[in-house]
Amino acid sequence: MHSPNLLTRRSFLRQSACAALGIGGLTAALLDLRRIAAATIGNTDAAGDYKALVCVFLYGGNDANNMVVPRDTTNYNAYAAARGVIALPQNQLQPINPLTGTGVDYGLNPSMPELASLFNARHAALVGNVGSLVAPISKSDYQAGRNVPPSLFSHSDQQTQWQTSIPDAVSRSGWGGRTADLLAALNGSSQVSIAISLNGSNTFQVGEQVVPFSVSSSGVVGLNDYYAGSNNSAARSRGVDAMIAAAQASGSLFEKTYANTIRGALDTNALLSGVLANPPVFTTAQFPTTTLGAQMKMVANLIAGRTALNLRRQVFFVSVGGFDTHTNQVAAQATLLQELSQSLNAFYNATVELGVAQSVTAFTASDFARTFPTNGSGSDHGWGSHHFVVGGAVRGGDIYGRMPTLVVNGPDDTGQGRWIPSTSVDEYAATLATWFGVNPGDLPYVLPNLGRFQHPSLGFLG
Secondary structure, X not given: OOOHHHHHHHHHHHHHHHHXXXXXXXXXXXXXXXXXXXXXXXOOOOOOOOEEEEEEEEOOOOOHHHOEEEOOHHHHHHHHHHHHHHOOOHHHOEEOOOOOOOOOOEEEOOXXXXXXXXXXXXXXXXXXXXXXXXXXXXXHHXXXXXXXOOOOOOHHHHHHHHHHOOOOOOOOOOHHHHHHHHHHHHHOOOOOOOEEEOOOOOOOOOOOOOOOEEOEOOEOOOOOOOOOOOOOOHHHHHHHHHHHHHHHOOOOHHHHHHHHHHHHHHHHHHHHHHHHOOOOOOOOOOOOOOHHHHHHHHHHHHHHOOOOOOOOEEEEEEEXXXXXXXXXXXXXXXXXXXXXXXXXXXXXXHHHHHOOHHHEEEEEEEOOOEOOOOOOOOOOEOOOEEEEXXXXXXXXXXXXXXXXXXXXXXXXXXXXXXEOOOEEHHHHHHHHHHHHOOOHHHHHHHOOOHHHOOOOOOOOEO
């Protein structure tokens, strides 16, 4: 039985988490205290340590059933019978050899030899059947409508639920942003946001205090014809500076806030432009010339500038679309998964060259998986999916969580070949956040529903 003090503390933490989501009145002072506690007594190393999380979001719903495929004869034959025309050839699967046997031999999509090599070299792990959950759910629960997340199988809703980890309430922040809230103090006086997006706005990085900063895969996105401290477009630059100064001197709080935001963005652009002017030259990291490859290369360049930017923690967001494969799935997904595999492999090699492989963890996320039976030339919206975690700190070469039983109308199926998740986004996220430095006692702020699940750590990070 839990002690009264422990129960009281847990109640306080949950109330604080709810308040942070707009359900109460968590003050900025309380959040600051949490951030100080995380920075001083959390899972952080000595001064000067560095860690980065890189969320790789696969928009559209990646068909994990054709990313991780059974390759032993009995299970492959059952897979092929259900998948029909979208089944992949058994002899083309990339073998993986998990350290812990599951009773099923698996292989990766033929387009993913790089990730198969990373897995077998123990630099990548696979987390099975992850999905957005309100609470643990069984097939009978699903059939009775108990603990079913709202708006299942909807792209926008499931993307939001993955990025907030709160399917049963409206949240203005994401779990990456709330993680950043707690650890931003480790970056001291750095003017660069702890959260940098390489592909525009997202919910994942939005915190209660942290505001993400966007950078393109080709560099910073500055104000046209504005060059601080130079003679280029001097008149225009002086005009912008004058407007900012006038607004800062105004008695209007709105004008001052607006001016300070613009000033900060311009100054950050100038700082990042300087740091990125001389990017590292990688010899082993061969980034593909693709959308995702370019984003991952820019993340590597930004990590290379961490010391000049005075950063000890960073949360990155990269993404690629096209995974909504209702038609022409085999060819379309082959291209997408090749891009993913090559990009993650190049990024891992870049972190090795930079000497930070142990300090950087990349992980995949997506709306949902897809139906096990084919719809004719593709697959439709599903639920539980499989995800990769890559990095030097990853306890790689193994499958974490529980893989679903690949049987239509079986114990893990909602009834249409959509797997009921056995691992929650909360558990997946908590494992990443704890490694990043969040004190276990502060996890309810990052993940308010975590207490409903059994595994605050899945064990895939050391």
